[in-house]
Amino acid sequence: MGVYLVCMNKNGFILLFAFIACSCELSYEDNRRLSIMGQVKAFENESLPNFPVEAYASGEFIKSILFLPGLTPTQEDVDLIGASSSTPEGNYGVTTISPENQEFIYLIINGKENRDYVDDWPTLAVKGINSLPLNGSRYEIPTVAIGRIEDARFEIHRTTNTQDTLVYLLQYDSSIKEINVDPSFVGNKNWEMEIGGELMPLEVENVVSLKIPEGDTIRFYYSLINDGILTEENIKIPYNLETNGYRFEF
16 A cells, blocks of 8 residues: 655655555465475485475565655565475475465575585575476476585696687586576576686696585686687586596697
8 A cells, every 4th residue: 555745845846755554575375285395316326414405485575665756665575484304315395385475486405504404515596496387286396416515626638729828717516506497597507606717828737626516517618819819618517427527628
């Protein structure tokens, strides 16, 4: 509900203000249950610890405040709507009361602020859940990968190109991994870590040390420069189990 106030300033111009008489927040449907079910899968199918799993709902709502027309201050309302833990096979399920006016529903698996946080494993932020089909009163989350955080190496080797300078940017996740399960999502992934560098023509190799969930893929942007940019490309480099890391040759 809104109340509008009209007043005259000393120059005779009319000023229009609006007061929002009520604020909004997340609300919930009476007697309607919502289930969120899925599985995390370990690298090499190893047995998993019991990770804490938390489900959240959030939305942006207008604040109860006096404001000028055209300015609508908002604030985010976030609720923890359910919690459980995963099994050694990685299965989990959260049952809660269904929110009715949320913008987003997401999961935090193995959150660092949770008292049951498991060391040496990443936190997974699973987003886009409410974009999935709702099967009755259940969201079924696609299987997501998780690996123990390990020391790894990213190796760059000059094999055939002896003239160009390699300029690169390496992106990867370390302790936090964001996963968007929205089938229509086409944006860029938010990577936790970035490392940049270059390899001059007289340099034949470079090794970068990483702390990364075992089995993860990394993103590698690079340019080959010689009197101007000759080549630009971005590629995904998969984990190599035999070398315990990643390798790029050019």
